[in-house]
Amino acid sequence: MTALKTSFPKQDIRVVLFEGISRSAVEVFEAAGYAQVELLPKSLAGADLIEKVAGAHIIGIRSRTQVTAEVVAQARKLITIGCFCIGTNQVDLEAAELAGIPVFNAPYSNTRSVAELVLAEAILLMRGIPQKNAECHRGGWSKSALGSHEVRGKTLGIVGYGHIGTQVGVLAESLGMQVLFHDIEAKLSLGNARAAAGLDDLLARADVVTLHVPETPATQLMFGAEQIARMKPGAHLINASRGTVVDIDALAAALDSGQVGGAAVDVFPVEPKGNDDRFESPLVGRDNVILTPHVGGSTLEAQDNIGTEVAAKLVRYSDNGSTLSAVNFPEVTLPEHAGSHRILHIHRNVPGVLSKVNELFSREGVNIDGQFLRTDAKVGYVVIDVASSPETTARLRAALNEIEGTLRTRVLY
Ligand SMILES: NC(=O)c1ccc[n+]([C@@H]2O[C@H](COP(=O)([O-])OP(=O)(O)OC[C@H]3O[C@@H](n4cnc5c(N)ncnc54)[C@H](O)[C@@H]3O)[C@@H](O)[C@H]2O)c1
Numbered sequence: 001m002t003a004l005k006t007s008f009p010k011q012d013i014r015v016v017l018f019e020g021i022s023r024s025a026v027e028v029f030e031a032a033g034y035a036q037v038e039l040l041p042k043s044l045a046g047a048d049l050i051e052k053v054a055g056a057h058i059i060g061i062r063s064r065t066q067v068t069a070e071v072v073a074q075a076r077k078l079i080t081i082g083c084f085c086i087g088t089n090q091v092d093l094e095a096a097e098l099a100g101i102p103v104f105n106a107p108y109s110n111t112r113s114v115a116e117l118v119l120a121e122a123i124l125l126m127r128g129i130p131q132k133n134a135e136c137h138r139g140g141w142s143k144s145a146l147g148s149h150e151v152r153g154k155t156l157g158i159v160g161y162g163h164i165g166t167q168v169g170v171l172a173e174s175l176g177m178q179v180l181f182h183d184i185e186a187k188l189s190l191g192n193a194r195a196a197a198g199l200d201d202l203l204a205r206a207d208v209v210t211l212h213v214p215e216t217p218a219t220q221l222m223f224g225a226e227q228i229a230r231m232k233p234g235a236h237l238i239n240a241s242r243g244t245v246v247d248i249d250a251l252a253a254a255l256d257s258g259q260v261g262g263a264a265v266d267v268f269p270v271e272p273k274g275n276d277d278r279f280e281s282p283l284v285g286r287d288n289v290i291l292t293p294h295v296g297g298s299t300l301e302a303q304d305n306i307g308t309e310v311a312a313k314l315v316r317y318s319d320n321g322s323t324l325s326a327v328n329f330p331e332v333t334l335p336e337h338a339g340s341h342r343i344l345h346i347h348r349n350v351p352g353v354l355s356k357v358n359e360l361f362s363r364e365g366v367n368i369d370g371q372f373l374r375t376d377a378k379v380g381y382v383v384i385d386v387a388s389s390p391e392t393t394a395r396l397r398a399a400l401n402e403i404e405g406t407l408r409t410r411v412l413y
């Protein structure tokens, strides 16, 4: 097979990876011939982020970097974004789509890591270990079974029964826990897990409640004073989803009153941008709270896998145009195009664009080797393989750019 060459030289494609993304990602880019890969240890914000992104063709971020509509608007060279994590709420997905920028993520690679942490926390909270640990560190010694329970036979309430929630449920059952879940979608129960009659039913029955919903307008502060009051008195709460899901002041008050017996919190409404910044939260200083710095998915195994998975998706899009598993874009799986020039045309999904594209090719008398089209509500993505000279391809691209509704074109050969 002939080596794939892009019309825009690969050695000039600038890749910037923020937030300490695994070196496994760099290896994927380098193996594919990308020479300019910059690895930054933390996220940037404001003018610094805009400036850095403006010079990049490909960026990789984790949960911290906020790629807003403003950042997208100034990122004129940017062709694709990789979220080296599950959550994509930190990216303005619509702004990216309308700028012709597909966004990719790693939907599965860290789910096991989160599930293991959550299960460990459920055990520690049910045993009152956070308090005992803190007391020992202060020179105290409370050898007592008071308030310490096995998890066996207790009820775990899972809110959001998706990839992580289901894994937590399976692991919890293997320890003998009863698993109840609540989801807005109808979900197949794994093992002996049971769907609760609703969130209130789950809250009334669970000894430990764990949250695994994404950040959406509907999940913002979905867990506040009202929901906490419906929990069993003294039950425990785990949040490793997103910091905006829980009303943190209401949780602090409930921990003080004893309504919540203990909590494990990995995500916060405001998180430090990097490891040198100070962490502050109303939950700090409480012995019955396990605080972790958003490390649910931070294991070497998960990060290594995520690096490989997302970098491979970005390389594939950059080299070949495939958008399979993009989270904001029409999905097209494309074959190799050795011997043809591949023209990518991204346009607003309005009537008449495709007929103008096809008219152009018939007018130019260019033979089409293959054509692929997918649309979603806002955008159409048409990929045309042609056997033409570089000059003809450049002329076709210029003419495509003139078609009303065109958002972006690229040529690969
Ligand atoms: N702490 C970490 O390091 C870490 C790591 C990975 C993921 N996460 C977070 O965990 C979230 C969940 O991950 P996942 O892979 O399980 O996602 P997923 O999409 O597979 O599952 C989410 C589930 O929540 C359900 N849901 C959505 N809105 C809901 C609502 N209002 N009420 C009840 N259920 C609702 C969905 O139907 C879905 O089943 C991610 O979106 C991410 O924000 C955090």
Ligand SMILES: O=C(O)[C@H](O)COP(=O)(O)O
Binding pocket: 062, 063, 064, 084, 085, 086, 087, 088, 110, 294, 295, 296, 297, 298
């Ligand atoms: O969305 C995710 O996968 C998690 O929140 C992990 O994010 P991180 O890569 O910033 O640790």
